[in-house]
Amino acid sequence: MNEDEFRVSEYDCNTDLYPLSRREFLQSISSGIIIFFAVGEASTAKGQSRGKKRPDFNAYLRIGEDGRVACFTGKVELGQGAMTSLAQTLADELDVPLESVDMVMGDTALCPYDAGTWGSQTTPRFGPVLRAAGAEARAVLVGLAAVRLKVPKDRLDVKDGVVFDKTQKRRKVTYAQLAKGKRIERRLEQKPQVKAVSELNIIGKPHNRIDALEHVTGKARFTGDIRVAGMVYAKVLRPPAHGAKLKSLDTSAVDKIEGAQVVRDGDLIAVLHKNPDVAEKALTKIKAEYDVPEARFDDKSVFDYFVDNAGDGKVTQKGGNLESGQKLAKEVVEETYLNGYVSHATIETHSALAQFEGNNLTVWASTQTPFRLPQQIAGELGIPAENIRVIAPFVGGGFGGKIYNGQAVQAAKLAKIAKRPVQLVWTRADEFFYDAFRPAAVVKIKSGFTNSGKIVLWDYSIYGMGSRGAQLFYDVPHHRTTVSRKLRNGDGMHLFATGAWRAPDNSTNSFARESHIDIMAVKAKMDPLEFRLNNVTDERMRRVLKAGADRFGWTPAKKAPSGRGFGIACGSDINVPVVLFAEVKVDERTGKVQVKRVVCAQDLGLVINPEGVSLQVEGGVTMGLGYALTEEVHFKGGRILDLSFGTYKLPRFSWAPQVETVLIKADDSDAKGCGEPPIICVGGVIANAVYDATGARLFQIPMTPERVRQALASRAQHEVLTT
Amino acid sequence: MNETISFKLNDKPVSLTTDGERKLLWVLRSDLGLTGTKYGCGKALCGACTVMVNNRAVRSCIVPVRSIKGKNVLTIEGLAKNGKLHPIQEAFVKHDALQCGFCTPGMILNAYSLLLRNPQPTRREIIEGMEYNLCRCGAHIRIIRAIESAAQEMKGAR
Ligand code: FES
Ligand code: FES
Numbered sequence: 001m002n003e004d005e006f007r008v009s010e011y012d013c014n015t016d017l018y019p020l021s022r023r024e025f026l027q028s029i030s031s032g033i034i035i036f037f038a039v040g041e042a043s044t045a046k047g048q049s050r051g052k053k054r055p056d057f058n059a060y061l062r063i064g065e066d067g068r069v070a071c072f073t074g075k076v077e078l079g080q081g082a083m084t085s086l087a088q089t090l091a092d093e094l095d096v097p098l099e100s101v102d103m104v105m106g107d108t109a110l111c112p113y114d115a116g117t118w119g120s121q122t123t124p125r126f127g128p129v130l131r132a133a134g135a136e137a138r139a140v141l142v143g144l145a146a147v148r149l150k151v152p153k154d155r156l157d158v159k160d161g162v163v164f165d166k167t168q169k170r171r172k173v174t175y176a177q178l179a180k181g182k183r184i185e186r187r188l189e190q191k192p193q194v195k196a197v198s199e200l201n202i203i204g205k206p207h208n209r210i211d212a213l214e215h216v217t218g219k220a221r222f223t224g225d226i227r228v229a230g231m232v233y234a235k236v237l238r239p240p241a242h243g244a245k246l247k248s249l250d251t252s253a254v255d256k257i258e259g260a261q262v263v264r265d266g267d268l269i270a271v272l273h274k275n276p277d278v279a280e281k282a283l284t285k286i287k288a289e290y291d292v293p294e295a296r297f298d299d300k301s302v303f304d305y306f307v308d309n310a311g312d313g314k315v316t317q318k319g320g321n322l323e324s325g326q327k328l329a330k331e332v333v334e335e336t337y338l339n340g341y342v343s344h345a346t347i348e349t350h351s352a353l354a355q356f357e358g359n360n361l362t363v364w365a366s367t368q369t370p371f372r373l374p375q376q377i378a379g380e381l382g383i384p385a386e387n388i389r390v391i392a393p394f395v396g397g398g399f400g401g402k403i404y405n406g407q408a409v410q411a412a413k414l415a416k417i418a419k420r421p422v423q424l425v426w427t428r429a430d431e432f433f434y435d436a437f438r439p440a441a442v443v444k445i446k447s448g449f450t451n452s453g454k455i456v457l458w459d460y461s462i463y464g465m466g467s468r469g470a471q472l473f474y475d476v477p478h479h480r481t482t483v484s485r486k487l488r489n490g491d492g493m494h495l496f497a498t499g500a501w502r503a504p505d506n507s508t509n510s511f512a513r514e515s516h517i518d519i520m521a522v523k524a525k526m527d528p529l530e531f532r533l534n535n536v537t538d539e540r541m542r543r544v545l546k547a548g549a550d551r552f553g554w555t556p557a558k559k560a561p562s563g564r565g566f567g568i569a570c571g572s573d574i575n576v577p578v579v580l581f582a583e584v585k586v587d588e589r590t591g592k593v594q595v596k597r598v599v600c601a602q603d604l605g606l607v608i609n610p611e612g613v614s615l616q617v618e619g620g621v622t623m624g625l626g627y628a629l630t631e632e633v634h635f636k637g638g639r640i641l642d643l644s645f646g647t648y649k650l651p652r653f654s655w656a657p658q659v660e661t662v663l664i665k666a667d668d669s670d671a672k673g674c675g676e677p678p679i680i681c682v683g684g685v686i687a688n689a690v691y692d693a694t695g696a697r698l699f700q701i702p703m704t705p706e707r708v709r710q711a712l713a714s715r716a717q718h719e720v721l722t723t
Numbered sequence: 724m725n726e727t728i729s730f731k732l733n734d735k736p737v738s739l740t741t742d743g744e745r746k747l748l749w750v751l752r753s754d755l756g757l758t759g760t761k762y763g764c765g766k767a768l769c770g771a772c773t774v775m776v777n778n779r780a781v782r783s784c785i786v787p788v789r790s791i792k793g794k795n796v797l798t799i800e801g802l803a804k805n806g807k808l809h810p811i812q813e814a815f816v817k818h819d820a821l822q823c824g825f826c827t828p829g830m831i832l833n834a835y836s837l838l839l840r841n842p843q844p845t846r847r848e849i850i851e852g853m854e855y856n857l858c859r860c861g862a863h864i865r866i867i868r869a870i871e872s873a874a875q876e877m878k879g880a881r
Contacts, residue, residue: 079823079860208819215824216812216831218759218799225758233753277749347763347771347859348825396761396825397859428764615819615865622861645768645857653850656863 074114093134295637325478329448348396469506567689624682733801
């Protein structure tokens with residue numbers, strides 16, 4: 001099993017516990033035409049449903065008596081535009097106007113099981129099945145119309161939800177009329193014929209977000225905006241450091257604040273009040289003392305600590321034999337690349353509202369994994385998962401940070417003890433503290449190339465993270481990839497939670513690899529584009545490289561660094577080849593890097609919503625500027641030092657470069673996700689462009705002004721030495 | 724200390740009795756039920772809580788509610804008039820100037836304040852005016868475009 005798949009299944013929950021069977025679903029639907037379908041894991045569940053309550057489908061759509069189409073899916077809208085692209089997909093196959101599609105998402109009582117919304121999985125895995133389901137529904141409706149109109153099926157066509165006789169347009173019947181008084185249940189058994197690309201009307205066309213109106217008017221409800229009768233707001237007491245142990249606690253001062261209530265469940269200590277700000281103020285009155293373990297390392301020493309204390313690595317990829325590679329090489333290059341911890345820092349902090357009604361619990365939560373939460377709560381609170389309903393309203397950004405649900409479990413515990421609905425919205429400081437960061441990591445690369453600029457040796461060692469994105473798309477006969485994620489004593493390396501952050505590991509791996517490729521190109525006296533093309537035979541990657549270079553207007557420079565500030569970086573994520581070209585300007589006095597222009601070329605297969613893709617590319621590139629230039633969590637042992645936007649610097653308006661999206665036309669291949677690929681090359685492309693602008697090579701990201709100034713200074717020394 | 728505080732909220736008079744030190748953000752969100760104004764940091768560092776007080780954008784997370792006595796407060800809920808979107812709202816929709824939408828109300832009101840003072844801003848002036856509003860999803864490029872287009876639109880309307 002490759003590592004990416006592992007990443008995905010890691011968060012899967014035990015669907016056996018999932019409460020809803022197909023029959024129960026049907027009971028809740030009185031009429032209409034219903035198509036059940038399975039995506040991914042549910043389709044393999046056939047035959048297991050006996051005795052267990054696991055449904056054999058994980059999404060369904062329904063055409064109601066009013067002609068409206070509802071699609072029920074456990075996916076969540078996080079800002080990635082899934083609601084819009086899924087509605088487009090369905091509307092097109094069904095031949096209904098986009099406006100008549102309602103997406104019902106992320107509610108465990110209404111929607112069948114879904115493992116979670118992450119990893120750009122929605123478009124590639126869900127999209128094709130949804131198309132098929134739409135096609136199936138259309139076929140059922142056309143069949144009904146044929147009977148009703150007494151016209152053979154092949155003479156019928158559909159437009160805007162109306163089935164009509166092609167030879168006699170007056171003979172027609174609407175979907176609403178066909179669905180009236182009917183209850184037809186179908187299950188998608190085999191893939192029906194979906195439309196050919198040339199027949200698509202909505203898929204592939206730019207479309208504005210269908211939820212935009214709610215957002216611009218302030219009507220969109222995020223979890224923190226939900227209000228229920230009798231609710232109170234909670235603020236939780238945050239320890240000073242990860243690993244800290246509570247020594248003493250004095251909450252007596254809180255009792256003097258009217259309406260404030262202290263609730264404790266083991267390490268969870270919270271203040272409740274009917275106003276969130278009063279709860280927060282009351283919390284500051286608590287006196288708590290902790291034992292804080294001594295710091296083993298901090299944000300500066302972390303890298304040496306990992307390398308010095310790592311246990312034996314695991315070889316994840318291997319080919320040829322390194323000794324032969326070494327012999328073939330004209331020149332061997334060895335370098336080390338560093339990348340710190342990065343926070344998700346979504347503007348919406350983790351939020352949840354928990355409400356008990358008798359034995360039933362409803363939890364609204366900002367989560368990417370609503371179906372995982374009932375079991376987490378069931379485990380902690382000892383109540384059956386069947387009694388728990390989770391609703392994920394609009395989620396204010398996820399990026400992999402909202403799959404753990406810590407805040408929702410806390411809210412549920414507090415509601416149980418307080419016997420009142422409790423809303424918990426983490427403060428910004430909580431958010432930084434409890435976040436599962438993208439891990440800090442070290443990458444060491446030893447490589448070699450021949451006289452003709454062919455890479456023949458690639459020995460790649462990772463410390464602290466996984467190998468997503470480390471799979472080579474350059475042709476290297478002798479290579480090895482080694483991953484060390486544990487200390488010699490078997491413990492994990494990190495002092496706090498780490499996890500997925502928009503294409504986990506890949507940004508760091510791509511930064512290291514692409515920097516290294518550029519270094520070799522310079523040594524081989526080759527243009528970086530030419531050097532890459534010289535070492536890539538994969539056709540998709542070559543096409544993307546060339547198309548991006550074309551748009552960017554790449555021309556080989558006479559010398560390196562050229563002073564133009566141009567960079568290239570290639571990458572591959574979830575089977576999407578992506579190449580970034582960038583132009584930067586470096587202020588050599590301050591060390592500040594301004595990215596002026598970025599061209600992002602990708603091969604995404606069939607594109608559902610080109611507008612959505614541009615948005616995701618711009619978003620990915622802009623967000624990527626943060627990890628490339630400023631974002632880095634400072635810490636000392638388990639103490640997180642960055643607890644506000646004052647010191648943890650996100651990208652701002654003045655950073656926004658001109659971003660151009662190039663898509664390779666590949667309509668006949670399946671649609672692929674685009675939320676992650678564009679971000680992976682941002683670190684690498686800027687590092688390479690900074691070198692091209694100044695001759696300074698950065699081996700650590702983020703490339704803060706201070707680090708850039710240091711690199712500029714050591715460049716000067718280097719020049720002095722060589723002249 | 725509790726006191727009675729009266730002001731105009733989205734053109735309607737309101738009056739409430741509460742501790743005047745409390746911040747406007749929480750009074751709006753919990754006491755008055757207007758949840759379009761968002762909490763992002765509580766320290767005037769992100770702009771998610773931006774509202775207009777007497778036609779100026781302020782960060783409601785640090786504004787004591789006492790200080791708005793007798794003033795005019797406009798929140799995102801009050802921007803569309805008679806069911807018609809304000810041109811800035813229209814432009815945000817048309818240009819897809821949002822992803823998760825959480826920063827959007829603050830962005831729109833900050834832009835509103837910007838255009839009120841400078842109806843025909845250059846791109847540079849837009850960037851400067853919006854610089855301290857954070858968007859994690861990276862919608863910046865679209866937001867700039869939306870504000871430019873709204874400025875154009877509003878010029879036509881005058
Ligand atoms: S919540 Fe007020 S500026 Fe962030
Ligand atoms: S759209 Fe998500 S924070 Fe701006």
